[in-house]
Amino acid sequence: MAKYVLKRVFGSLIAILGAATVVFFMIRISGDPVRLMLPVEASEEQVAALRDSLGYNDPVIVQYGRYLLDLLHGDFGTSLHYNAPALPLILERLPATIELAVMAIAFATVIGLIAGTIAAVRRNGPFDVVSNVFVMFGQSVPVFWLSILLILLFSVTLKIFPTSGADQGIMSMILPAFALSCYPAATITRLMRSSLLDVMSQDYIRTARAKGFSKWRVVIFQAIKNAFIPVITVIGMEFGTLLGGAVVTETIFAWPGIGRLMIQAVNNRDFPLVQACVLVISFIFVLVNFIVDISYSLFDPRIKYR
């Protein structure tokens, strides 16, 4: 186990270093990054001044070395737009993104578990058909479109929830969280259904049924626990995706999280901040996946790592 954890730590570090490298070179593929950061009408003097202040006159390899050293010291660069260090700006918005992701994954897990379980137990019944349609829809609907429809229905027409922003506490969180939860809920429902069907065909379930326990009792007390194990990984992975991929939803609902900060930074041509955002999100993403991987053995002692 310790060896496996070490291996995974090493792999994760490589992935993060790689992501940092990709991010570094990404904004340089266009040739001159300084041109990207300034408006088209900027004068040559302004370009030269910014290039000088960002240290872009040095050879790329020197810049890269300095960039990595700075990262190690916790310096993620300086935002051009806010004229402030990037990391604190991002960390300030991190709680909002995490709150939204937690709520979305909670919705998705509850919906997915219940729908998946009922669909498996009442296989081929009417509920199974309905849940299949839901899964199909959930995995196919563009989240930005769903968000707009939700706003139209619940905010504009029914006036139950605010249209955007985060100033009304939990009420402002429900719509974006629901929109975000649609895809993971569909995935979890599908997986829970097939996983539970797998478990239900095993001997110990038949034994329990033969002992006279009712179907639902066996499902709830014996089968769900085991069927849930593969679902945990997916929940973890989807959670990681939600933390990083909520860009569109955050933008539509004007949710003050990292995703929206990044889109604003892109629109402001504030590339140092964009770099920092991508890097922080990747870091969180890798960290969440690492935790999911390791925690897997806690839930299923049968799994042995090599």
Next chain:
Amino acid sequence: MKRKIGFNFRRNWRAVVGGVLFITVVLVSLFANLIAPYDPLEINLANVLRAPSFEPAPDGTVHIFGTDQLGRDVLSRIIFGGQTSLTVGICAVALAGIIGVTLGMVAGFYGGWIDALIMRLADIQLAIPSILLAIVMVAVTGKSLVNIVIVLAITGWVQFARVVRGNVLTIKEMEYIDAARCMGVSHFKILFRHIFPNVFFSVIIIATLQMARMILMEASLSFLGMGANISVPTWGNMISEGRNYITSAWWLCTVPGLVIVVVIIGINLLGDWLRDFLDPKLKF
């Protein structure tokens, strides 16, 4: 036991529904010029924000999906938008497939440090959420269809590479590969003549499922204003523009979104069916 030959609709309904939807969209996009009732770019300020209706407008034109804020026909824009979405989707999947399959085969076949290197690259790729990578790359390289295809392909090759590598690891241990080696067949020929046909089905399945993802990503990018030039109608930028009229003209947003949902459902159904039909053991 007598094997039932013939078409079983109950078992294959996904193929029928998905196939019909997908082929319809392909044909409609292919013949957009003939099918679209109006020019998708033609502005008609006398006919602005007309609700969907079969009744002709005062000028005699019929807009069954309504018109937008500039009086352009929504149906025609959707048909031409499909052209963009499908072109981007198909090209991006093809490019991602070529990169992914080649790297996956090389990694699986040669093993050792090449394998380690390619798989680390895949890990790095997976560490950056694809939509973020796509947004930044489009912001840096500029908004054009070619750039979007390249960006999407870069975010999609890993799935191909991983599955193909896994398959190749098993296939290369088989006797007929040993036989080919003994006969002095070159590595290149073994890979493409003898191994590739055996991973082809898996590649087709991933390609179908990736296609849905690419179309959704393209729509998301267009929606965020990171897509193709705004003058080209795409489903994503139609929704994005329609959003400003959400309270007065519901159809501008709703109709293109519904089209995306239907197309993606079609492709996903087809992909699911292919997976069960061609390779029931394959898990993603």
